[in-house]
Amino acid sequence: MSRPYVLLSAAVSLDGCLDDTGPRRLLLSGPEDFDQVDAERAASDAILVGAGTLRADRPRLLVGSARRRAERAAAGRPEFPLKVAVSGGGDLDGADPFWTTGGERLLYTTDEGARLARARLGGAAGVVALGPAVAWAALLDDLGARGVRRLMVEGGARVHTQLLQLGLADELRLAVAPLVVGEADAPRLFGPGAYPGGPRGRMRVLGTGRVGDVIVTRYAPTAPGTDAAATAADRHWLRTACELAERCPPSETAFSVGAVIVAADGAELARGHSREAGDPVVHAEEAALAKLPAGEPRLAGATVYSSLEPCARRASRPKPCARLIVDAGVRRVVTAWREPDTFVPGADGIGVLAGAGVVVAEVPELAVAAVRPNRHLVPAGTGGA
Structure with a gap:
């Protein structure tokens, strides 16, 4: 079972506050950032908030853009992402717009909270009891079993803090507004406690830019050089590679594979997928590498993310992808699924x-996603499916 990719999204002041102590909500972002957040919602399978945010902000958590809703529908997805709330006690207001506006709703709570929540909400939402306490790992497992592949978390501070401290967040999108709240009692994004990497741990910057008058930075919330850091970034890019594999024209004689090449600073260099651009025999890694100039210096520190183990032997080209990667100077590869014996018995691209001397990491939890576009080629149960 594959848990969803977890994106934490928040806006703060320069002194790290989510709000001030006044009776009205402090708006930290502007229209340009709100539009980007709307795009993130449209790209997600589910959006999650805690009970405190429901009570304080009464959010609807809808996709505002009619164009984005239409694009979701055209792709066979629900018009709105699944709306998910978390409440230990289940003491919620069934008239809250979260429960009365568009989209399917789901509440995770405790066994005791479930009884109260069902009485308060009626049929407005599905209620999932997680036992005597809300366990985040179990919650993410359940969402993964429901087909949620990307989860956007919009608050509040307690939810963000717990997911980050437990090492369950894959990415943090942080918008910083050009103002200082300056109030000692104002709520802040993260609470005290132990975080991955310790007090000296540094997150990896995935990208940054100006959006209106705020600065938006995206982080992999773990320290570079640690196993946990690699896992957070690797899951993001390898999941992207698996999504690229879904775009491959179907074939009865070749696997559908996606690949992404990422520089040491987290910047995407190139991507590709099998049979791209009408070439019936091009492989994913080959297609991605071909988009970069010969001798590209950033390849020496780059990572190739491939949904399937790079091939060790092939008849359609002079060099297999494993050799192309070595010759390009890449020193690290991350993959989700080892090549089965379907077409080339005994293939050992990893070997x-x-x-x-290339370092190879495997993320078997994403094997199901890598196998999905190849189900017609492999036995049932391959990759944990």
């Missing part, structure tokens, strides 16, 4: 890479 070829490792023999050339």
